[in-house]
Amino acid sequence: MANNDQQVAPRQIMRLEQMTESSKRETISYGLAKIAENIRSLLSEVNRIENTAPRASTILTHIAAEEAGKGFILVDYMRPYRKVSPEMRSRHLKNVYSHLARGIYEKYYESRPDTFEEVQSIVTGYRVSHYLDGPNDIDWIFRNEIEEERERELYVDLILDAEGVKWYSPTDWWQRYSMFRDLNEFAALKPAICNLFLLMQEVGLFSEKALDIMAKTWKDISIANTTRWGNYLIVNQAFVKKCEAKALLSSGTTSETLDRIIDEFLYPLCGLDLRVIQVTAEELQERRERHLRFIQKEYY
Numbered sequence: 001m002a003n004n005d006q007q008v009a010p011r012q013i014m015r016l017e018q019m020t021e022s023s024k025r026e027t028i029s030y031g032l033a034k035i036a037e038n039i040r041s042l043l044s045e046v047n048r049i050e051n052t053a054p055r056a057s058t059i060l061t062h063i064a065a066e067e068a069g070k071g072f073i074l075v076d077y078m079r080p081y082r083k084v085s086p087e088m089r090s091r092h093l094k095n096v097y098s099h100l101a102r103g104i105y106e107k108y109y110e111s112r113p114d115t116f117e118e119v120q121s122i123v124t125g126y127r128v129s130h131y132l133d134g135p136n137d138i139d140w141i142f143r144n145e146i147e148e149e150r151e152r153e154l155y156v157d158l159i160l161d162a163e164g165v166k167w168y169s170p171t172d173w174w175q176r177y178s179m180f181r182d183l184n185e186f187a188a189l190k191p192a193i194c195n196l197f198l199l200m201q202e203v204g205l206f207s208e209k210a211l212d213i214m215a216k217t218w219k220d221i222s223i224a225n226t227t228r229w230g231n232y233l234i235v236n237q238a239f240v241k242k243c244e245a246k247a248l249l250s251s252g253t254t255s256e257t258l259d260r261i262i263d264e265f266l267y268p269l270c271g272l273d274l275r276v277i278q279v280t281a282e283e284l285q286e287r288r289e290r291h292l293r294f295i296q297k298e299y300y
Contacts, residue, residue: 011097013093016028024078028077029207032071039197042067045060046060055153061190065191066099068197069104069105070096071197072109077270079270080215080218081219081221081223081268082220083222084270084271088270089270092269092270098274100275103146103147103150108122108123108193110191113266119266119272120272126145127144127275127277128277129276129277130281132284137291138291152170153173154170156170196265199257202250203261204243204250214239217235217238218268236261236263236265
């Protein structure tokens with residue numbers, strides 16, 4: 001019988017740090033299966049309502065993508081490469097509860113980086129709190145893209161923009177958006193990160209034994225800024241082939257499916273900082289003036 005005096009405490013992911021590696025694998029493997037179950041349920045609802053409720057289906061799709069991001073954060077926690085210290089690995093685990101970090105994963109799995117330097121550039125670009133953009137690349141100040149996209153779809157808020165202080169409503173945004181694009185087409189988009197996460201779970205690559213092979217395959221791998229995608233594919237191939245040799249893959253798994261996983265399972269991010277980079281208005285103004293001076297020097 002459960003102890004009724006025991007307080008339910010959510011957000012206990014850091015307890016993994018107190019476990020043995022074997023217990024971590026067992027706990028995370030079970031958690032990944034639950035995450036996959038939740039993603040399937042969410043996307044099933046999306047398929048059911050996307051033609052009649054595009055806004056709701058889009059919100060559910062983004063929640064599913066965040067869940068997949070959470071899943072891959074845990075996967076990368078289990079494949080630290082050579083230069084990832086225990087402190088870096090622990091910091092990475094905290095990203096499980098970060099909307100920004102989970103959103104970075106979603107954006108990351110939409111990219112096709114060649115070198116690890118490109119990976120770092122992609123991640124850094126999504127970490128900044130504010131940035132300049134527009135026709136001349138410096139015209140307007142925007143807030144963090146991931147946080148903006150997420151909150152824009154969900155919450156009414158009192159905001160400050162070029163027009164002054166005003167109330168923002170997701171309903172108003174969707175109405176304006178629908179004037180320019182077919183909402184059903186937008187809602188039907190399924191995140192790449194969800195597709196890959198579900199595929200890897202279905203073929204058995206997130207089992208406890210597979211996670212053990214993943215960790216052992218990665219522990220002696222060095223990643224430098226100049227590491228190319230081809231070098232990384234070899235590691236993916238080794239991981240998949242070892243799982244296949246141990247008969248860990250689901251029956252009926254095709255070579256085409258494995259080739260797709262090998263190609264789409266990207267560099268681990270456990271060695272990178274995924275926390276927000278605070279950028280002040282003064283810093284952006286300085287960049288704007290520096291850019292203008294460069295243009296004047298080039299063309300005048």
